[in-house]
Amino acid sequence: MTQSNAFEPQNDAVPRHVDVLIVGSGFSGLCLAVRLRQSRQDSFLIIEKGADLGGTWRDNRYPGCACDIPSHLYSLSFAPRNNWSRLYPSQPELWNYLGDIADQYELRCKIRFNTEMQSARWDEADALWHVATSVGAITARIFVSAIGALHVPAYPKIAGIETFAGRAFHSADWPANLDLSGKRIAVIGTGASAVQFIPEIAPKTEKLYVFQRTPPWVMPKLDRSIGRWETLLFRFLPGYRHAFRFWLYWYYELRALALNGNQKLLKTAEGISRRHLARQVSERSLRAKLKPHYRMGCKRILISSDYYPTLARPNVELVTESISGISGDEIVSGKNRRRVDVIIFGTGFDVSGSLKRLSVTGRNGVGLSATWQTDVPSYYGICVSGFPNFFMLLGPNTGLGHNSVVIMIEAQVKYIMRCLGFMRRKHLKTIDVKPAAQTNFYRKIQEQLKPTVWQSGGCRSWYQDEKGQNVSIWPGFTFDYRWQTRRVAWDDYSVTRN
Numbered sequence: 001m002t003q004s005n006a007f008e009p010q011n012d013a014v015p016r017h018v019d020v021l022i023v024g025s026g027f028s029g030l031c032l033a034v035r036l037r038q039s040r041q042d043s044f045l046i047i048e049k050g051a052d053l054g055g056t057w058r059d060n061r062y063p064g065c066a067c068d069i070p071s072h073l074y075s076l077s078f079a080p081r082n083n084w085s086r087l088y089p090s091q092p093e094l095w096n097y098l099g100d101i102a103d104q105y106e107l108r109c110k111i112r113f114n115t116e117m118q119s120a121r122w123d124e125a126d127a128l129w130h131v132a133t134s135v136g137a138i139t140a141r142i143f144v145s146a147i148g149a150l151h152v153p154a155y156p157k158i159a160g161i162e163t164f165a166g167r168a169f170h171s172a173d174w175p176a177n178l179d180l181s182g183k184r185i186a187v188i189g190t191g192a193s194a195v196q197f198i199p200e201i202a203p204k205t206e207k208l209y210v211f212q213r214t215p216p217w218v219m220p221k222l223d224r225s226i227g228r229w230e231t232l233l234f235r236f237l238p239g240y241r242h243a244f245r246f247w248l249y250w251y252y253e254l255r256a257l258a259l260n261g262n263q264k265l266l267k268t269a270e271g272i273s274r275r276h277l278a279r280q281v282s283e284r285s286l287r288a289k290l291k292p293h294y295r296m297g298c299k300r301i302l303i304s305s306d307y308y309p310t311l312a313r314p315n316v317e318l319v320t321e322s323i324s325g326i327s328g329d330e331i332v333s334g335k336n337r338r339r340v341d342v343i344i345f346g347t348g349f350d351v352s353g354s355l356k357r358l359s360v361t362g363r364n365g366v367g368l369s370a371t372w373q374t375d376v377p378s379y380y381g382i383c384v385s386g387f388p389n390f391f392m393l394l395g396p397n398t399g400l401g402h403n404s405v406v407i408m409i410e411a412q413v414k415y416i417m418r419c420l421g422f423m424r425r426k427h428l429k430t431i432d433v434k435p436a437a438q439t440n441f442y443r444k445i446q447e448q449l450k451p452t453v454w455q456s457g458g459c460r461s462w463y464q465d466e467k468g469q470n471v472s473i474w475p476g477f478t479f480d481y482r483w484q485t486r487r488v489a490w491d492d493y494s495v496t497r498n
């Protein structure tokens, strides 16, 4: 294994070979890069299709973009920040945080920006990954996908959409310096992103139509600024910061009980949300339109204290008739035609599709898309059988509906580092998870998913693929995932030696 070989590119040229190639410089790619740096395995490179780092927190710049998990938990445990300005971090603050991590661990020189992975192919003869990128080919012994799940915008299929005369864009592609004053706007979708930007833009617009297909469950957002004294406590009393994170962790962790089948807790949470709606919306007909008709948590639970009041503004109309088409500058729904200048798609991301379309070819020329044609099996969302020396961060069934996904990222990075350490110590050329181990894991996960709200909550969501199979969510506690991945069960792997 090439280790600490002082690979440190001095210019923007893309090297022909690295030991570890990481695709994506979001939270997960950076987390792995930090760990490689700390363990002095410097022959690694991150390729990044964008012009800057940060993944989803670079791309999503819509007004009001923020995280719905508190900053002190939605951050790396080994890179705490003492001076978060609010309980829930805004996009700029999170993006800065990731930039600071890259600076602190001198990672920017390890990232090749504007470099898109086109395909990756395992070569058995030289036991290397051959990765084609937009700027040239790279070989790597270890290949890691850190591309995240939320990066391919999903657009609705609406008849006549191409005839729209005004401006139309996705929430993840928000134009810089956009002025919506005096404009007539249509927002399609009422998911996690839309409920954040609708309250921000509504006061500026002449008219805002919000097209809702499914009413979301919304909980109050108990956000607050973090004052000077508390910041000082975080800074000078690390114990206080640890205790705060610990408290947040368990508060969010316990939400898994409700989502995984505890009906009493789920009903209690639904009651809080219903009271939130009743308190904030007095008009009966509007309230009726906003009442969810599926179990809470089946789709992502939203938090907002200004979304409902915004819908009650005189210049805002909640439209629940489904859109039948777009004609010129009009959106047609039912018998109504609404003239708009701008359409904003808050319609989410193609999660399962982006996974399945990854052009990665493993042993015997079999691609990931073929492996995942009917099911999406993996081993802890980290490895896939038949794809030696290939690791994923936030792979299938490792997303969360209840806690900070950064916890899952750290567990996976730890696991990968263990694998790399073991390979080095035992002089292994390849590791590949055994098909039987993968099947056992996959069956167990699908079985565990059955009683959960994601499977039986009466809704469709991006957690599921086109067949309704949940390919995104970890059905349990994060501490359980951390426990199960704390060691590498080497019996579950086939290995070859150097």
Ligand code: NAP
Residues within 6 Å of the ligand: 066, 067, 068, 069, 150, 155, 156, 157, 171, 188, 189, 190, 191, 192, 193, 194, 212, 213, 214, 299, 300, 346, 347, 348, 349, 460, 461, 462
């Ligand atoms: P989303 O939650 O998937 O919401 C998409 C919205 O668009 C839904 O209301 C959906 O309606 C609607 N929609 C989709 N296709 C449609 C169509 N053809 N016609 C009409 N409506 C359509 O997407 P998002 O708001 O971009 O959020 C995606 C994910 O990003 C979230 O679930 C969350 O994990 C993450 N996110 C996180 C944060 C955070 O704070 N951590 C913030 C923003 C986003 P249906 O419900 O009927 O499908």
